[in-house]
Amino acid sequence: MPKNGSKGEKNSTDIVLNLQSHTFRHGVHPPENKEETNKLPIRQFSFSPLIILPMQQHIGAPSRIIVREGQEVLRGQLLAEANGYMSVPVHAPVSGKIRKIAKVPVISGQMTEGIHIETFPYSGQEVIEGTPINFETASPEKILKGIQDAGIVGLGGAAFPTHVKLKIPEGKFCDHLIINGIECEPYLTTDHRVMLEQANDIYIGIRYLIKATGAKEVIIGIEGNKQDAADHLSKLIPADLPVTVQVVPVKYPQGAEKMLVTSLLGKEVPSGGLPIDVKAVVVNVATTAEIGRLLPHGQGIQERVITITGPGVKKKGNYLIPVGTPLRYVLEQVGAAENISEVYMGGPMMGVAVSNLDISIVKGTSGIVVFGEDNIAKTDKIFPCIKCGACVDACPISLNPSKLGILAKSEGYDTMAEEFHLMDCFECGSCSFVCPSNIPLVQYFRLSKGIIRKRNAEKTAKANV
Amino acid sequence: MTPTKTTDLKADPSSTDEFIKGLWRENPVFVQVLGMCPTLAVSNSAINALAMGLATAFVLIMSNVLVSSLRNFIPKQVRIASYILIIATFVTMVDYAIQAISVDLHKNLGAFISLIVVNCLILSRAEAFASKNTIGKSALDALGMGLGFVFALFCLGAVREILGNASIFGITVFPESFQEWIIMILPAGGFFTLAFWLFLFNNYKLKKAKA
């Protein structure tokens, strides 16, 4: 393990090392299934007559609604403002009339505050301009504020408020800005298309990010199956930017922040830490493009690129879809098969299965994968763990999922956390993917982590009393 | 010391019960899982098992009686040491007695006669029962436990000898062509046979609990 470079300097040995490896330990190779959509350009999706906009689209506090029922809004208008630091505002994705403000369902199955907007059928849907932020003159704080005001969250799927992520903690430094164009989830081609079609926005976004983080070099990490995107971006690198495009081997979960840092820098993010602990900040490529597109105009997010694919969909493609568009409407438009049986928001590895079609597209939706009944050839039979070790060979952070699974079944939560590093698991799903016994390992871990967190919270609460 | 409180407080339980409980309900081997070492080591033939069982029973009875009769005389602090001394004495006596009966038998039982000293069954009866009860009761308790031990050893020894040597008490019980299961007289067979008997007991208990 190369040691961290000295403060603020580019450590050349690190770079050499990572040029040789460019990957992390273990990982899996799920079938990619990207070829059906990766050649299809991004197309504007039609506006749904009804937009249902939940206020909880990001990690953190729900946005605070500042409009009232019956009010008419313009596309891009602020509808809800950030409720604290760990929150972002929501902008109107369409011009229309607010029909009601009520609880709306979200993917987790819970209900949250939301706004129903009746889209004006004949509106031109022009986006209103705000106060532009100039990356040359604005201070880093100003840029971060601008990112927050634009309602930008991680578009890779996590929906973590980007301004929080970009805030470099006191005493730490960011040397490497990593733009994550890996998109290792099967089926999804969102980032791929963004890189091919929005190169300019990406580079403008990078300028903002460099300013905000103080990074000395920028690496755009792209998986080997998107060579065309890598070539395209390399060609367009502005002369004044310290950017390199780095192609890494195709392997899941290459796109996970920690894995990408390891692949590109040859360093490991310490357990429980963040990339900034090894002087790196990782930003999704679509997020970067969005920053570059919105900030110069002072606008907020109204729509995002989403790959709609899977065997259950007729008109597969990459669409620019307004946030808040109901899923049912989307599926109707793309001609989903009548017998659809499973719909995932996000990719099939980490995405969430949708329980009903009344939920809406949100900022974090990177893709919609639809399976018909006849496409599912899953056996639900769960065998006992035969300790084959496939999960151990798959786990990108070298956990022992087999042992963890056995412990979870016998409720050995403390052992899981203390001895077997459960809390480092980021639920990439590699273990469940390879498990021949069909053991729902990730589900076990998710539940166990929840219980452990709850216990710890109780403990701290008790200690504080 | 509380285990026998109930017997002290209750109206004097019938003395047959003191005797019967060791045979079945509180069988030292099958239920209490005590005294495993000699149980397994010398149960490879019925005769060895019986001899060992009787020797143990004798030591148990004699030491129970002596401990019980001395129970008011032995101070608490040195009671364990005294019990060990008493037990060791009777074991030595049994050892010589068996040698005087048959050198072959003594050879077969080997050091396991001496090891009766550390059979937890005897010490536990001395501590848990004899030290708190009258001589009569202690003798009955020891008799029951001792016979229970003999019974258990015999069960083991019989199975092991019949399968392992096609005989019982040295008398052939199967036709010439019977193939002996050598494993039964080997150590592994001892473990398996005891496991088998305990399994039967557990199964019986579980069935009864269900019914």
Place this chain on the structure above:
Amino acid sequence: MSANQILSTQPNPTEGSKKMLIAMVGIGVICALLIVLSYEGTKERIEILKAEALEKAVFKVVPGISKTRIFELTAEGTFVLSDGKDRSKTLVYAGYDDSDAFKGIAIEASGQGYADILRILYGYDPEEQTVVGFYVLESKETPGLGDKIEKDEDFLSNFKALTVALTEDLSKIQNPVVPVKSGLKKNPWEVDGITGATISSRAIGNIIGESSAKMIPLIYSQKETFISAANPNSK
């Protein structure tokens, strides 16, 4: 709990230790008495039984004798009369018939068997220069397999007449005893193995081979010692 016991749990310190001492001494005396009594009571019979058992074995390996005397091998390679109690010494048992004639000698030997050390006794007839009998004193060989060395008739017949003739100068055995595979015995100094008990039967062949190579020349050269001991002055 009875009042007695409650009292005894909280004794007066000095009185307690005094009582303790009395109790221990008392029990010690009772125990010592019982042990010594049983030892003295059984001693004679045990000795007789043990001697009988040993004699039976010696009689088995040296046919036609009616009494034996025990000798032990000294460090100098000579044989002296012994009480047979020191187990670290190599023991031999000279056998005599009714007319006190020296008929042969039983030699104790041991070596590694399959499961543990094997202790055996084999008879040697100096007249014929052959091994004339064999008996297993101690064996933990697998029952039904290795313990065939005690029961297998064909195997035991090996030792009815096993040649251990010495060379001209009497310094060593001409043809050392060696084990061979079952059914392949060709010479009178070979020990035929047992199918299915190869290891144990070979072990016996090796033990006798090793022991005889060392002991036979010594015994043969000191024949006189044994002959003269037939009618010892001490008795």
Place this chain on the structure above:
Amino acid sequence: MKSESFWYIFINASLINNFVLAYFLGICPFLGVSGKMETATKMGAAVTFVMIISSVCAYGIHALLVAINAPFLQLISYIVVIAATVQLVEMVIKKMSPALFRSLGIFLPLITTNCAILAVALFQTAKGYSFFGSLAFALGAGVGFTLALILMAGVREQLDFADVPKVVKGTVITLLIAGILSLTFMGFSGLGS
């Protein structure tokens, strides 16, 4: 005797005729404390230690008893001396290393009634081992005991998470594993022949 080298005595006591798996000695602690790896290791270490000490004591006592011609006191003196030794060891450890005492403490009293300890003393006398032979024997016995205990503990720890049928839970399954281990150790028979 040639084949009675210290090495052979050691191998014999630890592997070929393993105290637990071939002689059934120390079965009670074997069944009792083999559930957890950590306790098994500590118990094994404690037993080995006490075995060596009592082996030395027994060697001395035997010599004394032979000298005063009182073989009938063998058993009683062995058991008394072993009990006393355990007490003494307990006290010494308590004084010298409280940490060690805390981790071994609860096992030491148990050892007094561990038949394996007494058996080491009795067997070495019966086999007529020399002083160093006795030491090798005691060490072998202790290592064998520890080995059996540790192997058992490993398997049993795994069983904590297994769906063991109720009727065999506890002693039955432990005895069955002991039987399998005993079969396994039969592979060592004849070692060194």
Place this chain on the structure above:
Amino acid sequence: MFSKTLHISTSPHIRQGMSTDMIMRNVVYAMLPLVVFSVVSFGLNALLVIITAVASSVLTEHALCRWSGKSSTVSDWSAVITGILLGLTLPPIFPLWMTFLGGVVSIAIGKFVFGGLGSNAFNPALVGRAFLQAAFPVAITTWHPSFLEGRFYSISKSVAAFPFSTPVVDGISGATPLSAFKFDKVTADTADLAFGFISGSTGETSAVLIILGGIYLAVRKMMNWRIPVAILTTVFVLSWILHIIDNQVYPSPEFMLFSGGLMLGAVFMATDMVGSPITPRGVVVYGVFIGLIVVVIRIWGGLPEGVMYAILLGNALTPHIDNLIRPRVYGTKKTKS
């Protein structure tokens, strides 16, 4: 539209497609050539032995599941593997009633009491085999020459021995190369060993077929190739060193490698996933340990063959290997156990 209820699953929503019963089935496929070869070389007797072993394993599994009120787990194929493995390790003229008993013991004591598939600490087939070895030491070491005339239409008296009766060995019995070496210092021709023109257990004779089966499984990623490689390398290196030291006393490394049950054990038994360590490094330790014990027992032990015992010991050691050898978790310092 879209009135159907949606199927909900937690991520990941796709699976690699490997399944446990599929792995088990493929292990059976990999062993089939061995079964065929053993029938070719030992005739009807071997076929009957293997069929009996499989039948008794499967029946026992089914019966025990029923008895304990669970649904039958026969369909996971693991009992079939146990049966075939047991059959392959027995002498070709082993009495059928003993074979049947071996199958019962394998499943009942080797697997069922531990809680069934996935919990069996020891390889069930080897538990059964070890039981038979201890119970019937003579029958299990009564070997039979291969490629005898008339092997396809005659059944040995020994095989057909009446239940619980002592088998009578008719005709010739043959020694295995290992016992021939152990007791008479005779080594066999390496080519004969490799291709199986020797005497031995039904399935252990053809090293080449065993290796081919192993390669099939390794390529399909249904077997941890490191295990056989570690075992065989250890045996080879150790016996090579010994052979250099004294080539009269110690057999050649190729003899050690190809004789006896080493190949069969290393490829099909030591690789039993349940009983072997889970990490790549742990597996190597496990393999080296087994190889070491094999050499020790074969060279210095009383038995001609020690593979079975070595693997059982390896199984017993596995929990400890897994406990002591854990990979360093990403982002942590070297973990202590």
